[in-house]
Amino acid sequence: MSSINTGFPDYDLEERKVVTAPHELRAIADPFRGILLDLLLERAATVSELAQAVGRPKSTVAHHVKVLLDAGFLRVVRTRRVRAIEESFYGRTARNIYVGKVRPEDVTPPPWPNELADAAEESMPAYLADRMRALRHHVSISERQAAEFWERVIALLNEFDQLPREGDIPYSFVVSLYPAEHPTLPPAAP
Template sequence: MTERGRAPEAHAEAEVDADARALASTLRMRILRLCLDDALTNREIAQRLDRNPATVLHHVRTLVDRGFLAAEPARRGTRGAREVPYRATGKSWRTPGGPGMSRVLIDTFLEEVALVDPQDVLTTRLGLRLDADGLEELTSRVHEVLQDFATRPATPDGVPYSAFWALHQDVSRQTPPRSAAIGSIDAALSEG
């Protein structure tokens, strides 16, 4: 039993649920992205997102409490006030998504890409027909590439980019339409 009287499995499940709830917000996902390369104060985050600082502070505190953001040493702001900068820890990359997480990631991507000139967005769309082994190979190889780039040190003078990769069953191409095998993608992605 843990100190709170819960079995270790229940405690671990509660922690995963709390992490999933913390990430279930497009605003929080965008805050994490902003704090990936540079430590930013609550005021700086609010300015970049054009949001109320009090609202942003609530989200920042949630991300700090769950270990997705880490506070760095306080500094003096432009008016002499004490400001705490925050930096993303990278934990969100290692955290399994809960139900609905795909929707949050898609919505976050759509919010961010809406800020960019469409000519500056590289996109690819590909239709495939794969068996279980092919699906596993594809997800594994893509995961390896993304993991490789995620763990590389940032290039200090490099241009910041965001990558979004999605894989879904093409229900319009299924015969008969809408197969019952929807769990196969979830299984392949959870193994990656």
């Protein structure tokens, strides 16, 4: 698979990584590691830069970077010499991370984050300030249609990632597609 990079971040990365191994799932289950992964969609960064961005000690950030590195979510994309020490810049291995088929007995309950629940909590201040844009629709479609539509959503998400960094307010873009209990109309009469 070739790199899909067109500007952000400042290093090459694959389009997707599908994870199925329990150690990979545990690595991305920690919400703090998700923040680190998000930051690295902007550009490669050192442990010091990441620590400064999140306001945590370098030792804490270094631990989480190592977990992500060992699980294959991060890699060293370049280095530089600072005095007598080689400093590493870390980048993601893939823009999008998918949780693949997992045997329930390997990871019960699911350790990965519920992005929609996390987004609901994160969006509350914007909702209360009447600054949130959100939509929800229900449509009865086939699994094939859902899969095809989801691929177009991923393309839109990748476009969002590539927007020029012109503002000083971080925005979140949340998407979800899931089977839901919702009434549907009977087939139309001929």
